[in-house]
Amino acid sequence: MRIFESNKFILFMVISACIYAAFKDSWKLFADIFQSLMILGSLAAVVIHWSFFKHEKILWLIPLAIILQLGSWYYCLSFYPELATSSPKVGNLLEFFVFFFVAFWLRGRQEYIWALLISFTLGSIFTLHLNGSLYADILAGLSGKRIDFDYRNAQHGALIIGGSILAMIGYCNYLLNKPVINKPLLGGAVLLVSFLFLLLVITQTRQAMLAIVLAMVCAIIYGMYLNKQIFLKNVSLILILCAIVLVVGNTEFINNRLNKELSIITDYVMTGDFSGAPFTSVGIRLQLWFESVSWIGKSPFLGFGNGVEAHLIEESSRLPKAVRVKFQHVHSSYVATLLRFGVLGLLLCLLILVLPIRDLFRCKLNSASARPIKYLAIMFLIYWLVVNIFESYWYMKSGLWTFTVIMAAVFSSPLSERYDRYMASLKGNGEPTSA
Secondary structure (H helix, E strand, C coil): CHHHHCHHHHHHHHHHHHHHHHHCCCCHHHHHHHHHHHHHHHHHHHHHCHHHHCCCHHHHHHHHHHHHHHHHHHHHHHHCCCCCCCCCCCHHHHHHHHHHHHHHHHCCCHHHHHHHHHHHHHHHHHHHHHHCCHHHHHHHHHCCCCCCCCCCCHHHHHHHHHHHHHHHHHHHHHHHCCCCCCHHHHHHHHHHHHHHHHHHHHHCCHHHHHHHHHHHHHHHHHHHHHCHHHHHHHCHHHHHHHHHHHHHHCCHHHHHHHHCCHHHHHHHHCCCCHHHCCCCHHHHHHHHHHHHHHHHHHCCCCCCCCCHHHHHHHCCCCCCHHHHHHCCCCCCHHHHHHHHHHHHHHHHHHHHHHHHHHHHHHCCCCCHHHHHHHHHHHHHHHHHHHHHHHCCHHHCHHHHHHHHHHHHHHHHHHHHHHHHHHHHHHHCCCCCCCC
């Protein structure tokens, strides 16, 4: 049907995606309405152009995700019925694939991609302000108090702010690569990045800070790999931001936060004595991971399905009562996935992350203005891998929201490139392919 290729319909889908990106975790009902419209439109497009979509490797993973989750649940029901949920739940891994359909409607157009990312950034700030009082929180944060913005906890706020920082660094890079630089727009974007860094600092979340720094370093290395001129032109802003991070790290309350549990790393992590760690912020994570090891060994390939984490913690004879009451998950996406879906599930999750980024670097982005998407992909890959060591973001709303938006921006160009070839083959009466 031609309606799915009309500019007006595509624009409506993009607007729906931007509304999702901005309000998914604030005005949830409003965002869900447009998300549902976008998904319905996407499913209709899949039916109409099945000859294209059936070749997309990411979509091949959907039936595998369903089979894996059913297999994990059935195995648990058969051998560990006390751990099994009353019925199988297949939504956890399927939610990872929403980014594919968002990416499809962006059609690889730079203005749509950056509109989505800017919507997410502004929506992240709006979400934190809606849950708390942004001005009051900033003042309290600058006085040394750790701020969570009344948004679940500080880690979740730091996650979406960190994702927004990467998106806006990419946008600044995009503006710098345009033939004529819009200085007022660039200045506004730089101020926004600075404001986001301020918000990140007052959360005092070490994992996000570490992930941001490592992501920037990897982007710099990639710039050096391309060539010296591109490095100096496109990554100079990232160098400045790295310097800001170092300066911020030397402030008293941040320095205290970073050094607070350094002894845990040296005395327990480096020695491998996870079980002996004290029950501090880092120590609790080590204890939960240590508690998970024996369970993972009982079902290394399929895991135990959903629900096993809470049971593991509640029934532990080692963990103190305060920990068993307060915590329901193991604070690591990797450990959580091994517990739920085993090694096969972990491999599947990594494939969903890596395949779109691999496709991006294989596609032909000749325009200098499109190159910042590759920088963004590298930064987000490192950021996502690091933060998920310490939190189970793969299975949390803030994590899925961040993952969906940024991966859609990353994947849109290679997906659009293949779709354009497919549509050209239809017009030429050739055999439609997506290779």
